[in-house]
Each structure stands twice: as C-alpha cells, then as structure tokens.
Amino acid sequence: MAEQDLRFLGELAAQLRVDSVRAAAAAGSGHPTSSMSAADLMAVLLAHHVRYDFEDPGNPANDHLIFSKGHASPLLYSLFKAVGVITDDELLSFRKRGSRLEGHPTPRLPWVDVATGSLGQGxxxxxGVAMAGRLERGPYRVWVLCxxxxxxxxxxxxxxxxxxDTGLDNLTLIVDVNRLGQRGPTRHGWDTGAYARRFGAFGWHTIEVDGHDPGRIHEALEQARDTRGRPVAILAATRKGAGVRAVEDREGKHGKPLKEPDVAVAELGGRRDLRVTVRRPERWAEPRRFExxxxxxPEYKVGDQVATRSAYGEALAALGAARGDVVALDGEVADSTKAEEFAHAFPERFFELYIAEQQLVAAAMGMATRGWVPYAATFAAFLTRAYDFIRMAGVSxxxxxxxxxxxxxxIGEDGPSQMGLEDLAMMRAVYDSTxxxxxxxxxxxxxxxxxADLAGVSYLRTTRGATPVIHPPGERFPVGGSCVLRRSTSDRATVVAAGITVHEALAAADTLAAGGVRVGVLDMYSVKPIDKAVLVEAATTTGNLITVEDHRPEGGLGDAVxxxxxxxxxxxxxxxxxxxPGSATPQEQLADARVDRHAIVAAVERLI
Structure with missing residues (x-):
C-alpha cells in the first residue's frame, strides 16, 4: 500500500476516534473507548474493502457490515458521517430523544440490518446472512465486527x-481484541493465539494482526477476500481508548464519555472532515430465487384424528411449492416438528442448524434481511434458550x-423437561409479535x-398428539380472529380455550348440557392479537369467563383474556x-394439571 494511502487511513482513523469522542461527549454517555480501539480496522475496511451503495441500501449486491459489538455505535455512526449519509449535527444528536442514532444500532437507520448490542448476536x-448469500449465489460479503x-x-x-462446518467463505469476522471488558481484563487478554486455536478448531482460517497497523490490516482483509472454502477470523490486537493517554488501555473507562473531550480531540490532532467514497458493488442481475x-x-376431514404438528409440516411443504421465497430451518427435530416434509420436497431451501437454538433463530433473522421468508421450528420448550435472540428480533x-x-x-410421558409451559408468555411479551x-x-x-406475510416475530404453537378435526377444509382463520363453537341465549358462562384445551372445553360443554347447564365455547386460536370484540360480547352476555390452557397461569391465554x-x-x-408434572399419559397429564374436561365442568359448577 502506498505511503499516501497509509497516511490517509491514519487520518481517517483519527477522525473516527475524534467523532466517537465528540458524539459520546454530546450525549453525556456512550462507549467511546470501545469505538476508538477498532477505528483503524474500520477505516481500512470502509476505504478499501466494503462494497456498498449508500444511496441504495436495498441494492442486493451490497456487502453487509454487522456491528456485533453494538455498544461501539459511536464508531459506526462516525463511519456513516465519513461517507456523507449523516451530518455532523446528526452525529451530535447521538442518544438524544427522537434521534436515529440510538445507544445501540437498530434498523431505524437504513444501513443497519439488525439491532445489535446484546453481545454474542452479530x-x-x-x-444467517452468509447462508442466504450461498442460497442466492450472491456476490456480496458479510463483515462482522466483534x-x-x-x-x-x-x-x-x-x-x-x-x-x-458449512464453509461460509463469504463471511469474515473481525475481532477487536482490546484486552479490556466492562469490569476488567478479558479471559485471554491479548493472547490472539488462544482465539486462533479455538476458531481454527471449528474450521476457520485465522489471521493474527496488529489492529493499529493499517498496512497489515489491509493485507489481512485482502487475504480474507481471497480465502476459499472457509470463513475467516481476523484477530486484531488493539488498545482500548487508543490515541488518548488518559484512557488508553486503562481499566474503569468502559461505557463512559471522556472527562476532558476537548483535550482528547486536540491530542488526536483535532477535528477533520475527511470523506470516503465507498466502492459500489458491481451490477448483479438479480438474486437467485425459486419458482x-x-x-x-392439505385438507382434513371433520372427525379425523390429526396432530397439528403434522398439518404444519404438510402445509409448509405446500407453501414452499407455492412460494419460492420460503425457507425452513430446523433444530435437529424435523422428524418431530414435521418440518421434514419441507426438507424432502425442497432440500436446497432446508437448513439444518442442529441443536443450537440461538443460531437457529439468528439464522432466520439473517435470512429475513435478504428477503427470504424463514420458518424455524423446534420444541416449544427449547425456544426458551433463544429468547434473547427472539427479543432482539422484536427490536429489529x-x-x-x-x-x-x-x-x-x-405431550405425555416425556415429562417436564420437554414441556413448553412458558412459551405463550414469552412470545406475547415480544414487541409487535403474533x-x-x-x-x-x-x-x-x-x-x-x-x-407468511406477517410483519415482526410470529409464533405458531403446535400439539404433539392427534386431535379431532373440527373445522372444515377451506375455512378461513384471520389473525386476530376467533371461532365461536358453542353459544346460546341461555349460556351461564363462556369457556375460552385454545389448542388442545378446545377439545376438552367442547367435551365439558356437552357434559354440562346433558345436565341442563349451557355454556359457550370460544376457540381463541389467535392469542395475540386477541379477538377483543368477541370476548367483550361474551363477558357482557354471560358475565362469567373461564379460560383453560395447557400452559402456566402467568402470561398465557388467561392473562390475554x-x-x-x-x-x-x-x-x-x-x-x-x-x-x-411428572410422567403420565397425555389425558392423565391434563387431568393432573386440572385443565381437562372434568376440571372445566367443576369450575363451571363452582362458578354458577
């Protein structure tokens, strides 16, 4: 690299540090020191390696830059200023009410794919984005700063x-090894070899580099571009707060604006207004899609016994045939969730993530950024492991x-470790979820x-065992709706049920009717959004509602009602x-939990 280029990169990195210090100072909070350590890395990447059309963030050929260390947002926003898509005034609106420049990045900015800041997610x-690139045979690269x-x-x-394992050679991880975490030194400090051995064991090509040497950084990034068959991890030794003696490699400076920002700016050589022209990607006709x-x-006869999980698998395969943008992801349980129906029909669009539920949800998020329509399935209980990712998907x-x-x-005999009993609550709590x-x-x-066409995070809860088909083929079930299964002018109460308990409610209603007591039954298949109008009507006419759910009492159907x-x-x-619960048959489990037909009958009798 020419000496002139090296000088420019040094000046650009200094500008990124200065602007990070200024943004945090204006906000009175933020993480300038974590931004300063990675400034050289990002200066070289931006000026020479990223291919991105900032005037057209939706260009499918654009590279993807993901700040996994989302707290280094001052650095990201300083990059955006350097390319001219935000002004200096907007930079200094960092963390202020109404600003697009939030404390951690979100897709409120069109150049940000997903919200980051909960560490370990980028x-x-x-x-997931790189997997999508493989599927659509894209020319773009995915760069992640950790x-x-x-x-x-x-x-x-x-x-x-x-x-x-999958050889994602369109993915490069840049690790800012600055030695210091929030409360002190990190586990391995500046031992980049320790990290190299770990990534190498997983099949990555690793490069160790001085993270403050633009020439060596440039060489490492070129090598990453040229590597085939393996993802690349660039392990860059840096100094937190680099460039300012008062904070450089000092403990206790994490997450705080500099006490004397003007002195720091002067030490860094003062304000600059350099502009970077990022190379645009070459034209790409269009992403690969499927017809x-x-x-x-599939249609099922009323009276047949069919598990809803089986219907999900068959319907997903039918949807895959109708829409070429649908993809399915599995957590090594496709034979149980019945997603294997899709896998057999469309193996190119089926992705096995194995028993790694966090990666399962994250891969779905990554593929969604590329316009794919991902369905990710596992046991309801196991999604709890990935809840932070689900929460952040809501933020994104x-x-x-x-x-x-x-x-x-x-589910019966498998016992409580396999029983999703908290899932409705956790999914209802996600922003704008269905x-x-x-x-x-x-x-x-x-x-x-x-x-398929819902915005935000949506969740479908399915049942293991076969249940009677009670709705005829072709019936519509709009999101936010419900089905009135029993209603009369003499109803003494209304039973509100969903899923497995709908059948228990119907059986209870028949038992009560035989004894001369009428109750209404609502099939509340949409738990969120819930059909408030039909519930208000039932509450007004009968005055008594009984909710019954195969779920914990906190946060589920009952609380939604x-x-x-x-x-x-x-x-x-x-x-x-x-x-x-312990181990027992499904019907015994429902009885022991007192959510079966007999418990419903007893509740009605107590109520009236």
Missing amino acids: LPVGV GDSELAEGSIWEAAEQAG GGELVL RSPIRLVGSHAGVS VLYPCDANQAAALTVEM LDAVCELGPRVVKLAVQNM
Missing part, C-alpha cells in the same frame, strides 16, 4: 461451528416465523400460510398448569 446473524469480551458467549461458538405456483393446502422488527411443537403437559395456537389440522394449515376484558369487570376464572 456473528450468528451474520452466519469484541473480545463477547467471545465468552456460547452463541458465538454455535455460529463458529455452523460457519466452519412458485398454485397453493394447494425482523419478520421471522417460529414454530414450537410438543407444547404443554399434553401468537397463534391452532386446535386442529385444518386450522394449523391455514395459520401456517397466514404467517383478562387484558381484553378487565375494564368490564366480569368474573374470570383461569384454569392453567399449576403443578409440576
């Missing part, structure tokens, strides 16, 4: 295994579709299709799983 999402502290996160190593066709959903407004099978005590819980096969098939009708003041009785 690399797993980057793996901090050394977050390499303690297990999700990083789920991602490392996935990328290494679609007519949607022919990421349109991912999650499917949790084997929900509730009704939560669906079908009771039969035709409903499950229809809702699988409904999910209470939220909808609390201002009306009806009596609401919640039947939910209060006990700690």
Whole structure:
C-alpha cells in the first residue's frame, strides 16, 4: 500500500476516534473507548474493502457490515458521517430523544440490518446472512465486527461451528481484541493465539494482526477476500481508548464519555472532515430465487384424528411449492416438528442448524434481511434458550416465523423437561409479535400460510398428539380472529380455550348440557392479537369467563383474556398448569394439571 494511502487511513482513523469522542461527549454517555480501539480496522475496511451503495441500501449486491459489538455505535455512526449519509449535527444528536442514532444500532437507520448490542448476536446473524448469500449465489460479503469480551458467549461458538462446518467463505469476522471488558481484563487478554486455536478448531482460517497497523490490516482483509472454502477470523490486537493517554488501555473507562473531550480531540490532532467514497458493488442481475405456483393446502376431514404438528409440516411443504421465497430451518427435530416434509420436497431451501437454538433463530433473522421468508421450528420448550435472540428480533422488527411443537403437559410421558409451559408468555411479551395456537389440522394449515406475510416475530404453537378435526377444509382463520363453537341465549358462562384445551372445553360443554347447564365455547386460536370484540360480547352476555390452557397461569391465554376484558369487570376464572408434572399419559397429564374436561365442568359448577 502506498505511503499516501497509509497516511490517509491514519487520518481517517483519527477522525473516527475524534467523532466517537465528540458524539459520546454530546450525549453525556456512550462507549467511546470501545469505538476508538477498532477505528483503524474500520477505516481500512470502509476505504478499501466494503462494497456498498449508500444511496441504495436495498441494492442486493451490497456487502453487509454487522456491528456485533453494538455498544461501539459511536464508531459506526462516525463511519456513516465519513461517507456523507449523516451530518455532523446528526452525529451530535447521538442518544438524544427522537434521534436515529440510538445507544445501540437498530434498523431505524437504513444501513443497519439488525439491532445489535446484546453481545454474542452479530456473528450468528451474520452466519444467517452468509447462508442466504450461498442460497442466492450472491456476490456480496458479510463483515462482522466483534469484541473480545463477547467471545465468552456460547452463541458465538454455535455460529463458529455452523460457519466452519458449512464453509461460509463469504463471511469474515473481525475481532477487536482490546484486552479490556466492562469490569476488567478479558479471559485471554491479548493472547490472539488462544482465539486462533479455538476458531481454527471449528474450521476457520485465522489471521493474527496488529489492529493499529493499517498496512497489515489491509493485507489481512485482502487475504480474507481471497480465502476459499472457509470463513475467516481476523484477530486484531488493539488498545482500548487508543490515541488518548488518559484512557488508553486503562481499566474503569468502559461505557463512559471522556472527562476532558476537548483535550482528547486536540491530542488526536483535532477535528477533520475527511470523506470516503465507498466502492459500489458491481451490477448483479438479480438474486437467485425459486419458482412458485398454485397453493394447494392439505385438507382434513371433520372427525379425523390429526396432530397439528403434522398439518404444519404438510402445509409448509405446500407453501414452499407455492412460494419460492420460503425457507425452513430446523433444530435437529424435523422428524418431530414435521418440518421434514419441507426438507424432502425442497432440500436446497432446508437448513439444518442442529441443536443450537440461538443460531437457529439468528439464522432466520439473517435470512429475513435478504428477503427470504424463514420458518424455524423446534420444541416449544427449547425456544426458551433463544429468547434473547427472539427479543432482539422484536427490536429489529425482523419478520421471522417460529414454530414450537410438543407444547404443554399434553405431550405425555416425556415429562417436564420437554414441556413448553412458558412459551405463550414469552412470545406475547415480544414487541409487535403474533401468537397463534391452532386446535386442529385444518386450522394449523391455514395459520401456517397466514404467517407468511406477517410483519415482526410470529409464533405458531403446535400439539404433539392427534386431535379431532373440527373445522372444515377451506375455512378461513384471520389473525386476530376467533371461532365461536358453542353459544346460546341461555349460556351461564363462556369457556375460552385454545389448542388442545378446545377439545376438552367442547367435551365439558356437552357434559354440562346433558345436565341442563349451557355454556359457550370460544376457540381463541389467535392469542395475540386477541379477538377483543368477541370476548367483550361474551363477558357482557354471560358475565362469567373461564379460560383453560395447557400452559402456566402467568402470561398465557388467561392473562390475554383478562387484558381484553378487565375494564368490564366480569368474573374470570383461569384454569392453567399449576403443578409440576411428572410422567403420565397425555389425558392423565391434563387431568393432573386440572385443565381437562372434568376440571372445566367443576369450575363451571363452582362458578354458577
């Protein structure tokens, strides 16, 4: 690299440091020292290696830059200023009310793919973007900036295994090894060899480099571009707070603006206004996509016994035939979730993530950034492991579709470790989420299709055992709706159920009717958004609501119903799983949890 280029890169890195210091000072908070350590790395990457059209963030040929160390947002925003897409005034609006420049990056900015800041997530999402690149045969590269502290996160190593095993050579990880974490030294300090051995064990090509030497950084990035068959990890030794003596490699300076920012700016050589012209990607005709066709959903006869998980698998395969943008991801349970139906039909669009639920959700997020329509399925209980990723998908407004099978005590003999009993609560709590819980096969098939065009995080809860088909083929189930299964003018109460408990509610209603007591039954398949209008009507006419769910009492169907009708003041009785289940048959489990037909009958009798 020519001496002139090296001088420019040094000046650009100094500008990025200065602007990071200024942004944090204006905000009175932030992470300037974590930004300063990676300034040389990002200066070289931006000026010579990233291919991106900032005037057209939607250009499918653009590279992807993901700041896994999202707290270094001052550095990212300083990069955006250097390319001219934000002004100096906007830079200094950092962390202020109404600013696009939030404390950690979000897709409120068009050049940001996903929200980051919960450490350990950027690399797993980057793996998903790189997987999409493979599928669509894209020319773009995925660059991920990580901090050394977050390499303690297990999700990083789920991602490392996935990328290494599949040979994602369109992915480059840049690790800012600055030795210091939030409260002190990191586990391995500046021992970049320790990290190299770990990534090397997962099949990565590793490069150790001085993170403050632009020439060596440039060589490392060129080598990364030229590497074939393996992802690349560039392990760069840096100094936190580099360039300012008062904070450089000093403990206790993390997450704080510099005390004397003007002195620091002067020490860094003062303000600059350099502009970088980022090389635009070469024209790419279009991403590879797959042909679609007519949607022919499976149909099930009323009275047949079919598991909703089976209907999900068959419906997903039908959807895949109709839409070439649908992809399916599995957590090594496709034979149980029935996603194997899709795998057999469309092996190129099926991705096995193995038992790595964090990577499963992150890969779905990454593929969604590229316009794919991902469905990711595992046991409902196991999605709890990935909840931080699901939460951040909500922050990103990421349109991912999650499917949790084997929900509730009704799975039977496997016992509590396999029972999703908290999933409705956690999914309802996600920003702008949709939560669906079908009771039969035709409903499950229809809702699988409904999910395809939903914004944000959506969740479909399926049941392990076969249940009676009660809805005819072709019936529509709009999100936010419900089905009135029993209603009369003499109803003494209304039973609100979803999924497996719909069948228990119908059986209870028949038993009560034989004794002269009428109750209404609502199939509340859309738990969020919930059909408030039909609940208000039921609460007004009968005055008594009984919710019954194969889920813990906190945060599930019962609480969703209470939220909808609390201002009306009806009596609401919640039947939910209060006990700690053991091993038993499905019907015994429902009885022991007191959410079966007999428990519903007893609740109605107590109520009236």
